[in-house]
Amino acid sequence: MLLAPSSLAVTYLSISFGLGAFALRSDVATTLRDTRAGVGFWYSLSSSAPTIAGVLLGSIYLITLSFIANWRSKGRDMLSQGLPGMPSRSTFIVVCIAVALLVTFSVFPLNLSVLGASDDISYPVRLLCCIALFAACQNRRPLVRYAVYLAAAAPMAMMSFHSKREALFVVIAAITVELMAHNEPLKVSFRRIGLALLAASVVFVFILWASVMRGYGGYHPTSAIEGVRYIPQYVQEPYFIETATSNFETNSTISHTANCIHMIRTGELKMQWGATLCKFVFLPVPRRYFPGKPESMIAVYTQHVASKFYEIGGSFPVTLPGELYANFGIPGLVLVVPLFMVLDSFFFSAARSIGEDPFGFSVLLAVYLGSSSVMLVRGSGLDIYIVYAAIAAVPAIVFGVVAGRRLPWRIRIN
8 A cells, every 4th residue: 555654654755865865956955955954064975975875775675675575465455345334322432532632632732741841742642533533434425534534634734833744644644544444446537636636735735834834934924814825925935945945854854864874974973873763762761860861863963963953942853764874874774674564564454454443443553653654754763653652542542442342452463
């Protein structure tokens, strides 16, 4: 399936690396290249060019191999046999709980203040609730399903303009559930092409709107409607092409990854030897009790290239291939194979069982892990990905118990 974690990873890395390399080589991103986290030294990385190319292309190749291996062994039989009629009472209860949690955690964000942090961690709960709502409407007519998708995605997008990725994950989740539950063969028609173009246009306009709301262009809109009105003016600005490369992160994705690889290779940045990958194990331990607690790759890299920017809360992510190289060098890239084979196996298993158990713990969590896998690849960190998955698992358990009156003691990965 095109929305399996490995497929999304390859698509994201290929587009980001390709467009980013083009933008950085041309004059499009000259200004941005000279002002963002020391990547003005882009041309000084030429001595590490073979290593950088090997890491970027090699990681894409290995992730592709893991997908092919999983597809040949499990993916061909992943299609469900259609959705049975779910008990109306169970579906109604699931919908009520999902809406209640969605509203509650939108009004009262969940944070880590008890651990001395201020990060909002309510997003995984909201995304999981959206997935449950998507699953609940799969026996309805297409127009009803699309209305539910829009009703769930629009508020999430409005609340997540500061993070375009979060709104995108909701869209990916809706498409994933739709394709899983309705395993119709892919047919090309003018209607479907038109819908695809419309969806792409909506996503593009949303990214522009989110950029305006975040301060690009200096318009300082006071409301969402006012932000929409500034989009035509923003597109006509002389610096629009430059800022667009930043909006879509095409320049920063490859530049920071390449810069990190170069620093590791030249010894400017120390090899991490697995420290950033195992950070999630020590998350429950406050740093004041364990001063040697590992840092995330984002923290290690940003502190080194832009310490003042890091002190005010800024960060520059290094993609998963760059982080693996920073931990174990070229051999570390092999780790993408078991990682994505496990994620894909979980995903394919959910695709097969969604027809018989649409609210099952494994189904809901697998859709969540798949739709948010771009976060892992982009460089948010394995620790954040695992913690968010653990948070999303709580409402997934609740929905599974309500719908099936059983606890998910076993997660099926076959």
